[in-house]
Amino acid sequence: MNMSTRIRRRHFLVGAGGTAVLGASGASVAILPAIAQDAQGGSLPSYADWKNPEAMVIHTELTLETVRDAIGTSVVTSNDVFFIRNNLNPPSEEVVQDRDAWEVSFEGVANPRTMTLGELKTLGLETVATIIQCSGNGRGLFDHDASGAPWRTGAAGCAVWSGVPVRAVAEELGGSVDGARFMTSTGGEELPEEVNRDEIVVERSVPLEAMENAILAFEMNGAPVPIAHGGPLRMIVPGYYGINNVKYVRTVAFTEEESTADIQVSGYRVRPVGESGAPDQPSMWDMKVKSWVIHPLMETTSGRVLIYGVAFGGTNPVERVEVSTDGGETWEDAEFTGPDLGRFAWRVFVLPAELEPGDYTVTSRATDSQGNVQEQTTEPNHRAYDYAGWDRLAVGVTVV
Amino acid sequence: MNMSTRIRRRHFLVGAGGTAVLGASGASVAILPAIAQDAQGGSLPSYADWKNPEAMVIHTELTLETVRDAIGTSVVTSNDVFFIRNNLNPPSEEVVQDRDAWEVSFEGVANPRTMTLGELKTLGLETVATIIQCSGNGRGLFDHDASGAPWRTGAAGCAVWSGVPVRAVAEELGGSVDGARFMTSTGGEELPEEVNRDEIVVERSVPLEAMENAILAFEMNGAPVPIAHGGPLRMIVPGYYGINNVKYVRTVAFTEEESTADIQVSGYRVRPVGESGAPDQPSMWDMKVKSWVIHPLMETTSGRVLIYGVAFGGTNPVERVEVSTDGGETWEDAEFTGPDLGRFAWRVFVLPAELEPGDYTVTSRATDSQGNVQEQTTEPNHRAYDYAGWDRLAVGVTVV
Missing domain, CATH: 2.60.40.650 (Immunoglobulin-like)
Incomplete structure (x- = not known):
């Protein structure tokens, strides 16, 4: 495929890998390599086969990037071009056969119990437009090798989410327990029995104050949340990196300590290249400008x-x-x-x-x-x- | 199908056709007949086969209603449940093969000419969230017979549209001519030759002041406007009934008089039952509360x-x-x-x-x-x- 063909097709340019030069201001800028990344149609995974193949760069079955200019200009990113980054395989279609029957356990409250989505919906309704951005968005722009998808700009999208305010649920259940400092959400993916739970579970703690804006979302851009995006119910923590927006949420706990799951303890920790992840390093919580x-x-x-x-x-x-x-x-x-x-x-x-x-x-x-x-x-x-x-x-x- | 089955399925209740009673306030209210209208899956027309069949009531090939509660709670109505009311058959898929090549003629300006969508896009970018509502929305709630789809509430949706401000185009072309009082938009549907143009063309005039908010929209909820909704380019006149939001727009003219098309002269005119439509009757322009x-x-x-x-x-x-x-x-x-x-x-x-x-x-x-x-x-x-x-x-x- 020659360049002019490429230009006529959907593409995006990556700003990495070029020669750095000094601009007049002394700023080190990347000179732009003519690397266009076309979407690769045809191999969308089955759980996301309704996505627009022309708009998606398929890194793996669980990591689908949005082509740079496919987010459009309308503020909202359409569901069919919204990126996907799943840590584990999504659950089967069965989980959305009866959405209101989905159950969530609430812990670390005065009156802990399990509620169905149908019950939750009586407690409040809130809509929030927020960006979901993978912590690794832009990984492909670094020089060094790091594990994970080499996202450029397309592991981010902005959607309108509707759901139940978490603070209303906490209030209904008598409030969070004394000493709680974190809101810890657990995903409902099926875990293999032979693996230690902490090694694989998607469980994230965020500072308790994030609860004020958090919702248990059942709608994404006006549609029931697709399984690919965490339906039937996803924890949405506005302004926080994607990983904190736990999909298929099964448990919400107000805890004194952060989760002991690997993705909390050592994963999603910012540290110098070569260092291991540890709890004293900054966690990927709220996003930067x-x-x-x-x-x-x-x-x-x-x-x-x-x-x-x-x-x-x-x-x-x-x-x-x-x-x-x-x-x-x-x-x-x-x-x-x-x-x-x-x-x-x-x-x-x-x-x-x-x-x-x-x-x-x-x-x-x-x-x-x-x-x-x-x-x-x-x-x-x-x-x-x-x-x-x-x-x-x-x-x-x-x-x- | 018994009632409990119905209740478990998606449905909506129509508020018409019931027995009118006097409430304590003397208000005449409709008592609610147990009429549920389920969506009828399976017969979506090919140009709209990507719609969610469970959310659509298919009146005809060109009139698809959104089930009452399928609009969701997120302000934006998802494209795949958005109602459709087309006056004519939509054009073929060819019109979206190269969207930027779509041509629009501008008339009634100092320097009339034809521009491609690609050119238009250099003139400005504006995003507006607006309801599109068919003039006949609610027709099924009247007692009398009237031609047209018996819509209840579902011929309405709210989407975020992006496009080129019409006022920026007019300015680029030297402004509208003196004496212009209307903005007249013409749809690009293919018309049968044997029929008088005025009898069938989708051409609507709106008061010139509506231009201030109007955009030539190429995006609907962040996605290129689907053909079913007027893509590649639709005139969006925010706050005006659907018919004024001309699909596949081919001509925009600033005119002294309203269009001579039947749908302007006698169609979409509000008048007593039994009367013919005429230009001195109110036109279906801006929507009511x-x-x-x-x-x-x-x-x-x-x-x-x-x-x-x-x-x-x-x-x-x-x-x-x-x-x-x-x-x-x-x-x-x-x-x-x-x-x-x-x-x-x-x-x-x-x-x-x-x-x-x-x-x-x-x-x-x-x-x-x-x-x-x-x-x-x-x-x-x-x-x-x-x-x-x-x-x-x-x-x-x-x-x-």
Whole structure:
């Protein structure tokens, strides 16, 4: 396939692996390798065979990435292009035959008990738009090798979720026990008996205060949550990395200590390359400020060009986005467009530009309401979590 | 099929056709017939075979209704349950092979010309959440016979649309001509040659001021607009009845007079039963204030019940929703939940209630920002447009 064929097809450009040069400002920017990654149709796993194959990069059966510009410009990411990252095989279709019969146990409350989704639905209704982003989103932009899918930008999406506020459930059950510092959620995947539970279970603890915004979600973008995305019931912790948004949630416990599961104790811990994971390292909880351009990619026509992309601040609203077409030497403020779906959602930013023929390095830099500015580069970390540097999130654009 | 089977299946209750009684307040309310309308799976037309068959009532190949409670609680209505009402057969799949090549002619501007969608996309980007509602939504709630699908509540949905602001296009082309009073959009369906164009063409004029909010939409809920919903390009006139949101838009003209097409001159005109349509009658332009309950329907368990539904004010924001469980004798204020997607979107309202066993008549009454209150009943009109009365939008609920 030659380059012009590629350009006509859906593609995205990765900003990694290029030669680093010094811009006039002294900034180290990635020069853009002409690496386009086309979606690979035809091998969607059966539990996700309803996805749009043209929009998905299939890394493995359990890791499907969204093509960079397939998230669209409408704030909400359509279910059929939403990325998937499952730690374990999803449960069978049986779990959604009678969604309201799904049972969840609540522990660490004054009156612990098991409730069905049908019962839970009488306790409250809340809708929140939030980004779900895999901790490893951007892994493919680091230089070092790290296990896990080499995501670029596409392990993130923004959806509108509806469900039952966790705080309403806690209140119904008499409140969380004294001393509780964490909310610990356990997934309902079937575990092989021969393996130690802690080695494999999807169980994550988040600080108790995250409960205030958390919902037990039964709807995703207006549809019953698909199994591929954690249906019938998913714990949604707005503004937190994907792993904390436990799918097929079976147990919610308010605990004094964090879970003893491996993915809590040593997994999802940020540490220098080569170090083992340990509880004293930062956990992948709330997300950091980040943005990236989704248009134009690769090539465009000279004249007026709308440069646009998405930006978010994790648990803080994003307040400002600057755009550079020269790899970070100069910046111009972009404007937000579209409805503001709240602080956990991303916003679409737009900058109209007049571009002469030539080569451009286009990138964006977001600032959140607390003054946190998107970093220029992301320090290597052992598991290559969340590359958020504007240098390698840049795209190379040839204007003809 | 017995009643208990019905209750376990997806269904909705129609509020029409029941015996009218006088409530204590003297209000005439519809008593709720035990008529459940199940979705009829299996016969989705090919252009819409990706819809969820369980969520659709298939009136005809071109009229598919959303089951009352399948719109969900997340503000956005998922594409796969969104209703369809097409006046003509949709064009073939070819029109979406190269979406950016789709051409639109602009007339009634200083510099009229044809532009491709690719060109249009350089002019601006705007996202708007709006309800699309068929003029005939609620037709099945009137007593009199009228041609058209007997929709109940399900010819309405709320989606997030992205596209090019029409005002930016007009500006690019030198502005609309002096004296222009209407924006007239023409659909791109293929017309049979033997029929007079005006008799069949989908062409609608709206007051010029509607241009301010109108967009040429290429995305619906984050996905390229499906053919079934007017893709590759649909005129979206936020807050206006569905017919004005012309699909497959091929021509946009700024005109002194309204279109001479039948659907403008005599169609979509509100007039007494038995009268012919004429230009001096009100046209189905901006929508009126309306709301309806989507939960509970039919039967529910005693104790705490969340009563919820949707409410909107057309081009005005909806400000208040009251809920009655006794057919309009007494009312209680509900609260809105979920993000506010702007004045053209609907809002989800919720009222927690404690219900003893018995029979209830549950309905809602919305008020918009201009003080317009949802009507109690809708006067019969020839084509049975937009039944918005809270009397027959009521649902009968048996609490056990």
